[in-house]
Amino acid sequence: MQEEIIERIIFKTVDIPSLPPIAMKVMSLIQDDYASLKSLEEIISRDQGFATRLLRIANSPYYGRDRKIENIPQALLIIGFETLKSLVIATSLRDLHRRFGIFEQRLWEHSLGVALCSSLLAMVTHIATTDDALVCGLIHDVGKTVINNTIPELYMQIYDRMTKEKRMLLEIEDEALGFNHTVIGSLISKKWKLPEKLEKVITYHHTYPYPDHEDQAYADICNVVRVADQICLNLGIGLKDPFTTNIDHESLGITEEELNELIGLFKIKFDKQKDFLLS
Ligand SMILES: [Fe+2]
């Protein structure tokens, strides 16, 4: 009942968009089906602009392959079906922004930062695959994009209040809207029928410990993204939330020295890749 009321308020306040067409088509494909493989190639290759952007990511220093990936069939072979599929969804997210001003650029930069940082945390802790972590990081704040698309002025005020009142964003979102970006994200994930892993990360990247009533299979990846988010907010990568001061590295079983080492590496890598990915 409570959920229904919240849903009604949300639908009245925020315009939940459809999944971008290319991502929608790709989502319906199944991994171990040869026809799907061919369809994935075709769908992406048909949209030249999209294919070019996807190839840029596939060739980015993140993937660090020796050989340049020239086309989508090659990318499929090298990066793999599942990752390429997830990258299509993640790349579509940039198109989801109705405008792309300074604030939106910061949001996108934050997502890129969390993506890269999550993959580094996954590499160090071995509790998730680095490719999974990258995609989950890219998509984790999709709820913010949707709120910002529908009520940009109000959302800007919420960010201003966060700075003025020195409080956490989530708290002010709840107060001003009656819901926060994880609730919106959760609704979108369901509406878009996103893979469960992505849905859980979008819903629980600020929740710790992971809720008991949920399947614990996704607890680790959610925690990786949560800690990466704290690191980026602390460093002021993309968005700055000076009130998220705690970096809960212990929950990932890494020491403070290991964390500092990782942050050092992350800063170097992000600086190197940022312009490439943002352009
Ligand atoms: Fe978030």
Ligand SMILES: [Fe+2]
């Ligand atoms: Fe975030």
